[in-house]
Amino acid sequence: MASLDNTGYLFLDTLWQTMSIIDSEGYVPIDNLQQLPDGRRVEAVSRLWSELLLNPAVNPFHLSPPAKHSVHFATPSTFDVLRHDYTADDLRLVVRESVNVMFIRVEGTPGVYDASSGGKIHDHVNALASRTLRIQSSYVGDDFREVSFHWSFRQVAHSGGVPFFSTAPDVDTGQMWCWANRADCKVFNDSTCFLCFKIREPTGGRMVVLDSKHWFDGECWKPYE
């Protein structure tokens, strides 16, 4: 058992590591998301977040032919993950999402940081973000009024040997109001990966915590129905 006071931001490294574990454990292809126990809602939630987080040009639900979907079922050390593989706007994308987070990996990263050309890596990150993410939009603030935001990534540090970026590194994801308050990015040799937090504005009055091991069976929603 750990409390906020002794976890700091270690959880972020744990999150990235867990995704690596999930990738190594693999995914099961699925033709129709509604084959999942709570499939209709899984798809609805995924569609909603794809709308909120992704540039419409790379929304996996807007494609023809459609994106390939696969799933990872939670294990004791992992959580339910839905994966979309597709190409859109000349970008090869792998989107992996739990009920709480969405990783958007751009493979190959064309126009990537090129040290020899003197290109600035944060320019690359922001340029790629503008193609893949809905970097400019609005959310409902804590006074129930519309608040505009515009994401701009800045390099924070090297994390695990790769450059790490965030729009708001000081914001605690455990306490932040909603997804718009922070997004992260890591630049790897062969890809650039954005991390977004699927946190809706807590306008229902309840402090919501979703159990990411129970997305596909719908159990994570039970306390809030």
Next chain:
Amino acid sequence: MTYLSAKDLFSRLIKGTISTGSSEWTSQSERQRISAYTRYELEKKPKPLSTDDLVYGLANNAFVGFGYSELRADPLWMSASSESRSWAYNDLWKNRENFPVNIYIGAKRFRRIHPPKLLGCPTGECKSGMEHITLIAMSFLSDHHKMKDNGTSWVDSGNLYGKPDWTPAHANPVSHSMGERVEIQLKLSVGPPSASEEEGIFHGTSPTNIVFTTSPIRVAPDGMNLTMSSEPEPLLPQKVQKLTFGVDWWVEGTSVQLAPDQTSNTLYVTMGVPEDGGDKEAGITHKRMETAVGLVGGIGSLDPHTIVKALMDKVPEYTLVQNPNVPPELDHPKYFKKDAGGAWPIADWMKYYAECQAIVRFVLAVIKQVGCSGDAELVTVWAEPHVDGGKTAIEKVNGSGLRNYSKTEGEETWYAALVDKKPVLKHIYQRIDNNKPNYIGLNSFEACLRLSHAGVTKYYGGGAGTYDSADEVLKAFHALCWVKLLSPNEMNQFTEAQIMEIVHSYR
């Protein structure tokens, strides 16, 4: 259905206050004979019409019809000269116990009895008599003139309905406050240009007995704009409703009749002037007006508290969970998409509930659309440990409550929360599985519609009951507590909470 005795009807007929009924119940040929009629269902134990009654009515230019209520056939029309139909009436009446009988009473079209009163020739050289008085257009002057023409989607889009409101080619829906006189303007064309001016009195009769009448006026060739207010009595009924506001027009005293002689508009009768319903629900549109008038009209009350209570009851529960049956673009259950109409689509998806704040926004939008009186707002209600020990409610328009309300205790951070079960001090509860006994829900506020009207203020929780005060709202919770958050998940959200202090219990 109006229940009146036949004699009352005749009496009203003679006084000239009989109005139109629904035109679908008569044929075109009858309409040519009858300028206005209404259908009345006789009382359960009616006083049979006597011969005296009939003579009384028929002698005063009345048309009287009787028919079966089940049959949408033309009623049997009777007049003083249609003796052959008298037997039909009598036969029908004798058997009235075997079937329901409706009585139709119509005002005989006013026909010119005296020669037209010629007032002269405007051009100085009259070559012909008046050949036509053409109704070109009609506009309401007393309507709200705020409604946009989007009748298909919830979005605040479309163009403001333009004037005129009626021409032979189109008819706008209009909204109008109840209990008021109706003011309209007719645009007429009179010809030919060389015709003599005449004197005429313009009449219009509409549903609910609203009558328009001018004083004798000069009817001159060329264009005329005629402004008319309905008679002081009756006013538009004190009822929120959608009316087919058909008016039969005629002119008394001229050598030709007005043509066309009918206008018809959908009239949304509201409690007052429609207001924009907040941020995401702002805008007055045809679809929204249709919905709001239908919902409020169906309640059958003009009391704002009764209306709000009934509307809130239509979405009896709240949910925080997206329902896959609701199109994702509507953003169920938050309904935050202004470009999807905000909370307005709840009207289509009530059975899947919504967040409490969304339910409140929806009801606010509906009552503002119909101009409901009272001071209504979305407020959040909560309590804070440092304000009267949590005993007194705090309420704020658009406030976010206890969110991130914290204090440092030694090396720990404690958060204030309103808990939804009776808490046990020092107990550790989990927050993710409400099927297990040690579950607890942490809340930061309750969203309510606060309505003040006629000295009474009530708080209507979105799917969470009605309260007489903000302090009462707090009873939706068990207690205000300081909690320590434990066991972060991969998001650094805490899946457990330990009760560190019970600040105040509400139950």
